[in-house]
Structure formats: structure tokens, C-alpha cells
Amino acid sequence: MEVSVDTHRRPAGAVLLSLVLPGLGHLYSGELRTAWRAALLLAVVVLAAVACGAYLPGAALNTAILFGAPIAVWVGVAVSAYRAAKRTADGYQLKPFNRWWVYALVAGLYVLVDQTAYRPFVYSFVARGYRFPSTSMEPTLLAGEYFFVKHTPSSVADLRRGDLVAFNSVTQKTVSIVKRVAGLPTDTLQMRGDTLILNGAPQTEPYTQHIDPHQDPRDPEMMWQATSLVGTVDRLTYSPSRSNWGPIVVPPDHIFALGDNRHNSYDSRYWGFVPARNIRGRALRVYFSYDPDSWRALPFLTAIRWHRLGKALQ
Numbered sequence: 001m002e003v004s005v006d007t008h009r010r011p012a013g014a015v016l017l018s019l020v021l022p023g024l025g026h027l028y029s030g031e032l033r034t035a036w037r038a039a040l041l042l043a044v045v046v047l048a049a050v051a052c053g054a055y056l057p058g059a060a061l062n063t064a065i066l067f068g069a070p071i072a073v074w075v076g077v078a079v080s081a082y083r084a085a086k087r088t089a090d091g092y093q094l095k096p097f098n099r100w101w102v103y104a105l106v107a108g109l110y111v112l113v114d115q116t117a118y119r120p121f122v123y124s125f126v127a128r129g130y131r132f133p134s135t136s137m138e139p140t141l142l143a144g145e146y147f148f149v150k151h152t153p154s155s156v157a158d159l160r161r162g163d164l165v166a167f168n169s170v171t172q173k174t175v176s177i178v179k180r181v182a183g184l185p186t187d188t189l190q191m192r193g194d195t196l197i198l199n200g201a202p203q204t205e206p207y208t209q210h211i212d213p214h215q216d217p218r219d220p221e222m223m224w225q226a227t228s229l230v231g232t233v234d235r236l237t238y239s240p241s242r243s244n245w246g247p248i249v250v251p252p253d254h255i256f257a258l259g260d261n262r263h264n265s266y267d268s269r270y271w272g273f274v275p276a277r278n279i280r281g282r283a284l285r286v287y288f289s290y291d292p293d294s295w296r297a298l299p300f301l302t303a304i305r306w307h308r309l310g311k312a313l314q
Helices: 011-020 024-028 032-055 059-086 100-125 220-228
Strands: 128-132 145-151 164-168 176-183 188-192 195-198 245-249 254-258 279-289
Touching: 011 024, 011 059, 024 032, 024 059, 024 100, 032 059, 032 100, 032 145, 032 279, 059 279, 128 176, 128 279, 164 254, 176 195, 220 245
Parallel strands: none
Antiparallel strands: 128 145, 145 279, 164 176, 164 279, 176 254, 188 195, 188 245
């Protein structure tokens, strides 16, 4: 095979390719084995970083590992690619794989494997990151927080009352929601004056907040509850409100989910029970938090809630 000769590989080009995908810079510089090792190293480090961020206690430790380790590998591989390109300064004979379409093909294959195998593996067996945009779970979860969820099979058998779970919305199939499990199959639930009553027993819920106790609006959207009522309540005159409703029974293979910010949460009170098939898994730990309403410049960097980093979600 006829090959052409180039005087050298450009270090800036090697760095740029490495920043696009670790390993491409080494491939560009003719170091095929190092290229594959660099790509594999990044995948392993990201996997380990997610595991540490999701399960290790301690804000400083898991945040440093989660963000610092992958960045360190990315920068280190780019520096290594720069040096590999510099080593070709005395001349470099192009390899068969030194073609732009090969670099594009490798990047495409990496993305394909990442989307079809690597990420699903991480999501299923380690954790998946979510962002929380609203105030409906305050004070447990704040708007602008990023947290990990351990995905589990769609079953209610291993859930406990009080668990924080992520699930696909009942009303918007493409939207993921996080709420607290208030009721499991066969449980009887009602609320009287903001107090949740489970199977006849009033519950103490220290994780909740009630920001507007002087208002108790009725909502026609809550009338779905009439079909699940038990006891002596007249279905024809039933008129549920935000803080007074029920008693209703949770059907098999479903849960009843409530937000911790009870006066500002759109939850099962309004749209009904959550089927088991919608459940994604349990929320684990906050890995990043910032105040999106901050008036500071670049709040993502300047309004970080340092005391929230690494907080276990319970």
C-alpha cells in the first residue's frame, strides 16, 4: 500500500481531537494502542466517579471525585496527545487510519456504544443523574439541585412508605417526577387539616412544609378520588380540597405519591395513583446544587449551595 509522508503531526490538532473524544488525538498521532486505552480509561473513571458521587458520604469527597476525576483524565489525555504529536516533529509516515473519515467513524462508534450500551449499563446498575426544577419537594429537594437515582425494576414490592422515588409522569409520559411514597397497595389514605392519615393512624411527617395554612382550595381535578372512596363518604356530594380529602384505597401495583411542600405540589391528590410500570427508582444523593433565582452573575458557579453537596435524600 502506498503511503504519503508528512513532516509532523500538529500538536494543536491532537489536543483538539482529544477534547472532542479522548483517544482521537493519539489516533491522529499514530499511537493506536494508546488511543483505545485513553477512551477506555475515561469510561472506567466516569463509571467510578458516578458510583462515588451516588454512594459515598461527604460533600467534599464525592463532589471532588465526581467532577474532578473525569476532568483530570480528559486534560491528562489531551496533554499526552500533545506530547505524542510533538514526538513526530522529525517526520511522520501516515498510517492507513490517518484519515478524517476514520476519526469521524471512531467518534460515531463511541457515541453509538455510549448510547446503546454504556449509559444504559450505568443507569441500570449504578445511578442516573436528574435535575430538580421546582419547589414542590422543599425542604428535601430544592429548585436547582442535581441528584442521583438508583434505577430499579418497575415494582412496588421493595418500596417503603416515605421513600423518595422517581417515576414517569402519569399525565406527561416524557416527564420524570420525584415525589415521596405516601401509600402502598391496599393502604387507606386520607388527609384532615393537612395531617396525612394512613390506615386510620395520623402520621408525623417532619420532612414536610405547609406554606399557606390559611387557604384550602378545592379543585375539580381532585374529583377522580370519588371512584376510590371507601367508608361512609357520599360520592355524589364528595368535595375534596388540597388539605382535606379521602379516605381512598390504593389499588394493586400502584403507589400514592405526595410532594413534601404540601401546599405547592402537583401530585397524586390531583392526577391519581402511580402505576408500578412508571416507577424508575429511588433518589439517593444530591451531587450539585445552586440557586437558579440568584441575582449573581453566573449563578451556576457563584450561587452554589455548598452545604447541600453530598446530602443524602431521605
